[in-house]
Amino acid sequence: MEQLKADPKVGIVTQVRVTSTRLPAKVLLKVAGRTYLEHHLDRLQQTGLPVVVATTTNHDDDPVVELSAERGVPVFRGSEDDVLSRFAGAAREHGLDGIVRVTSDCPLIDPAIVAAGVDRWRAENDSDLYVSNCLERTYPRGMDFEIFSTARLYDADAKATLKADREHVTSYLHQNRSGDVHLLNLPWSGAAASPNAAQYRLTLDTADDWKLLDALIEDFDATHLNCAELVAILDQHPELAALNAHIEQKKLGE
Numbered sequence: 001m002e003q004l005k006a007d008p009k010v011g012i013v014t015q016v017r018v019t020s021t022r023l024p025a026k027v028l029l030k031v032a033g034r035t036y037l038e039h040h041l042d043r044l045q046q047t048g049l050p051v052v053v054a055t056t057t058n059h060d061d062d063p064v065v066e067l068s069a070e071r072g073v074p075v076f077r078g079s080e081d082d083v084l085s086r087f088a089g090a091a092r093e094h095g096l097d098g099i100v101r102v103t104s105d106c107p108l109i110d111p112a113i114v115a116a117g118v119d120r121w122r123a124e125n126d127s128d129l130y131v132s133n134c135l136e137r138t139y140p141r142g143m144d145f146e147i148f149s150t151a152r153l154y155d156a157d158a159k160a161t162l163k164a165d166r167e168h169v170t171s172y173l174h175q176n177r178s179g180d181v182h183l184l185n186l187p188w189s190g191a192a193a194s195p196n197a198a199q200y201r202l203t204l205d206t207a208d209d210w211k212l213l214d215a216l217i218e219d220f221d222a223t224h225l226n227c228a229e230l231v232a233i234l235d236q237h238p239e240l241a242a243l244n245a246h247i248e249q250k251k252l253g254e
Contacts (some may be wrong), residue, residue, distance in 0.1 A: 001182070002127045008097035011050040013076075013090050014040065014105040016064050016082055018148050019056075022206050027065060027104050027209065029118045031217045036204055039107040039223055041071055046111035049100065049118065054090045056080040068235065073130055088157040089148045098122075099147040099153060101170060105204040107213060110227040117186055121147040128152065128182050130173050135185035140234075142202030143227055144209055146170050148152070152181060154249065168186065192228035200234050201244045208244040 011024040016037065018025040023196060027037040047203045053068045053075045054060045061077070068075045076093055078086030091099055098121065113133065121131045127149040134144040145146075148170070156165070165172040173181050188197060201209055216222035220233055234241040 002151075002175060003125050004122070004127050006056060008122070009050075009095060010098035010100065010122070011052055011057060011091075011094055011096045012044050012047065012100040012102060012114070012149075013052045013054050013096075014044065015086070015106050016053050016055045016061070017058070017059065017080060018060050018064060019080070020105075020205075023199045023210065024153050024161070024205065026210070028067075028203050029204075031214050031249055032223065035067065036107045036213070037067060037104055039185055039217070040109065040222070041073055043107070043109050043111050044114070045073075045101065045227055047115045047118070049057045049095070049115070052076060052090050052094055053104075054078065054083075054086050056086070071212050083169050084153075084157050084166045084172070087169050088153055091153055094179045096150050097185070098147065098149050101148075102144065106142045106144065106202070107204060108142055108202050108216070108222055108225075108230060109145070110143055113139070113143060113227055117145055119188060122183075129184060130170075130181050130182055131186060132174065133188070135174065135184045136187060137198040138188040139227065140200035140206075140231060142208065146174070148173055148181075154214045155180075173179075181207075182210060182217070188227075194228075194235055196235055196241075197227075197231045200231060200241055201247060202230060205249050206244065212240060212243040215243070 049072050055064045057077045058080050065075050076090035078089045080094050131147040160172040
């Protein structure tokens, strides 16, 4: 186990592109007068960690760059398909020692859950450690984070050859293809945990996900609620959870 440097610089890198296949330009859709990307960045900035948007060199993503600039969030532009190299470039450009990887289709991600994950990663003091809350799902989709050192990221960028590993960024790490990664899952526990949480979708991937998120934000002021409060609403309103319960998540390599 190699220890981290005394005070590692950890930043959140969120991947964004408007050419999504199931719901194109989904992050630029608006609810409550703001884009879903803005709601997402709001939540991330509440962690107190630096945030970087990793988007593509595709001109279709120019609006993402403009919106991020308006919010004072730095942007790194890289390959559309080789997202692993895009993350490595973002990490290098911003001098990060550790990365929290999230995706921009999580507009209601809970900043306290992310911050607690970073605290745990720092406390373990292991540069080979990969920490996530979704190796085994206990949270709803839309609350996912992954944390790892940039040393591990750069190793993956140098050695990963499978197309899926280049596209999905972290599969080389959480599949432990190098044999050197230590995996730690952080399950949702405690009185606030719901046995139903893992089946819920608070992510923006399809038109039906959009219907649910719109309803939560417009009718329940969801942008000011934490994960437990959001899950409680879905527990109490099964008709809402039913809006996107039939959606199947894309699998690795799809």
